Amino acid sequence: MRKWLVEPDFILTRDPDRCINCQVCVRQCANDVHVHDEEADLVQSDSEKCVGCHRCAALCPTQAISIEKASLEFRPNGNWTADRIRAVYKQAEGGGILLSGMGNDQTLPVLWDHMVLNASQVTNPSIDPLREPMELVTYLGRKPDRLELNRDANGKVSLATELAPQLRLETPIMFSAMSYGSISYNASFSLARAAQAAGTFANTGEGGLHKDFRPYAKNLIVQVASGRFGVDPDYLNVAAAVEIKIGQGAKPGIGGHLPAEKVDAQVSATRMIPERTDALSPAPHHDIYSIEDLRQLIYGIKEATQYTKPVCVKISAVHNVAAIASGAVRAGADIVAIDGFRGGTGAAPTVIRDNVGIPIELALAAVDARLRDEGIRHQASIVAAGSFRSSADVIKAIALGADAVYIGTAALVAMGCHLCQKCYTGKCNWGIATQDPMLTKRLNADVATRRLSNLLRGWSLEIKEMLGGMGINAIESLRGNREHLRGIALSDRDLNILGIKAAGE
Amino acid sequence: MKRIYAREDLCLGCRLCEIHCLVAHSKSRRIISAMTREKGQITPRCKVEESGQVTFALQCRHCEHARCLEACMTGAITRDPATGVVLHNADKCVGCWMCLMSCPVGAIQRGREGHVASKCDLCQGEAAPVCVANCPNEALLFEDREERKK
């Protein structure tokens, strides 16, 4: 039956004065929107299938294509918005759970946009990062309670305290967990190579480690998630660090699902599961029902890796995130990663993506404050995640208390992602979230690596500029330094939780 | 010498290389005019070969021992002594198709410009070959691999 109530999201128009009938668009759209009518020798389009990914428009050599939001207006209704009505139509057609890719796209306030940074004037000179050294190096891992020093007979001082293993980052930005399987080989490869080039880390996600990526393992954090895909002693030992994934910001409380179509021979070998089977990771780890259980897994991994690498616990930002983070630190986590409700995903039920979890800004501030209050902040580093869109978001997060951030969506966007949110269809026209060989080859790994490296470089330079403006010459000095933030148009309660003053105070 | 190398693992088969080649060899050199008014009269020198999932763009290899040059009886095909580029002069071409038949890679085509052959000139006068410059996935490389071997 024709899905007559499902209306197109976009209307695509082709300027006849510009279109040269070259069919580039026809060859680019994996959703078969464009067709070439041989008889009329004309390219035509069926807007209904368009997901607004701009692939065709980006490659059209004459800029003949424009894509607009379909302007089929309903009677204005602040409650029953067009999106809500359309979701009901879709659900009434299919009866299933509606899926989405990427992060929460709702218009809830983005608190980063309600925070501003400080700059030096007169009394505290600013620093010019082009003339003076500016330090972004960040160490992630457990810091000692106190430092003990040895002084030898000649008065030479050396460190007596044994330091816990640390990750050294040249810039406080890492690539979030994105599994090979959910993203393509070339995308994973590019993330690993860009991380190595920039002296930072990429995260394998729960998809295991492809054998080709082993040479980059010094710059990879491997994940142990509830499905335990691809986990063996070698996997744990080659990596720079191990991350236990408890939750993901886009879908707190639920597991993962990689559809069988995406599980080809390579993905199956990497995940250590049969080919063309659904890769389902359970909602909880079935061996972790308490902080004590978490401690067992953390120490199990530490034992397996002879205490040579930090163990990270990744949780999604939920209501009592501060208590959970505190538990994770007490359970032995060396790094706690917190993923806010705007974090991305390859596939999540839309209703969960858009309604579950709390903003990373509040979660981060709450966790940092709680760990400080309990005197255990030094025992673990905090990594914030969940939609960092610019270097400004990153630096604000560091001032709020993060040691470093994870970027996922921004990295995908750097590789060409247009946030069409259709990752779960496996038909990513940009060659990122797909395993279709005709589509994956669209992402040239050399180009993607270069673009990712450029992004990290650009953001790092901007962070240095902003630090210099504040009169700070090391990112260390900004960490948790909330005096450098002020809030605008926030309630007293928000300011209180964020631990910042209002602008003007 | 610098030659164009195709990376079939990265070629999308979009044919933008063909389009831009055609435009670069048109009179107007403006994409819309070239692809509409002039389209039937210009040959893209670069040709995208397609077989199943594999596609790549093929152009003249500018061979060291150019069979087309040896086969051409009118002297329409010459080698630029300075650059090594194998060039075709349409004014001297009589359309005997000897070059077409002798090219081992099939890089020469019957031109739409008249009863003459048509082949890649590595975009003489351009900073870089336009097919290379306009490939959206860097599936064409313009480099000197002999230098690298040495």
Ligand code: SF4
């Ligand atoms: S889905 Fe993407 S490529 Fe296809 S018509 Fe829409 S914007 Fe163009």
Ligand code: SF4
């Ligand atoms: S790519 Fe642009 S110019 Fe070519 S057929 Fe499509 S709309 Fe027309």
Ligand code: SF4
């Ligand atoms: S422009 Fe590049 S990707 Fe497109 S067909 Fe030509 S060589 Fe292939």
Ligand code: SF4
């Ligand atoms: S180098 Fe120039 S002439 Fe040769 S195929 Fe490429 S675009 Fe055409």
